[in-house]
Amino acid sequence: MDLSIPFLPGMIAFVKKAIPYYRFNEMKLTGRRVSGSELAIDHVIEKASTDQDSLLADAMAFAAAFDKKRAIFAEHKKRLHKEIIRVIDEENKPFIDNLALMV
Numbered sequence: 001m002d003l004s005i006p007f008l009p010g011m012i013a014f015v016k017k018a019i020p021y022y023r024f025n026e027m028k029l030t031g032r033r034v035s036g037s038e039l040a041i042d043h044v045i046e047k048a049s050t051d052q053d054s055l056l057a058d059a060m061a062f063a064a065a066f067d068k069k070r071a072i073f074a075e076h077k078k079r080l081h082k083e084i085i086r087v088i089d090e091e092n093k094p095f096i097d098n099l100a101l102m103v
Contacts, residue, residue: 008095010088017084019044 007015015024020042027034036048046062049055066073078085 009091010084013084013087017081 019027023034023038023042023044026032036045039045040048047058049058
């Protein structure tokens, strides 16, 4: 993961939620690409599909399992990720406003 910029506070908050620390640290320190099956084992993704055709079928099957009429999902997400949203809104702003990404 050579992005050539430091992560913004919101990026760090999101990564902490999305990827187990040991996996992120390995990716960050070594730059090794992680396979889909490894990410599935770490519960970063639901499933690693074998090819593009199965990806579409797998994604459609996964999406069909959800009741999309449940507006409560949006509220749950806002509440569950309230701290990440706060970090993005408050802590990213000074870096972005000042373009002080390398501080």
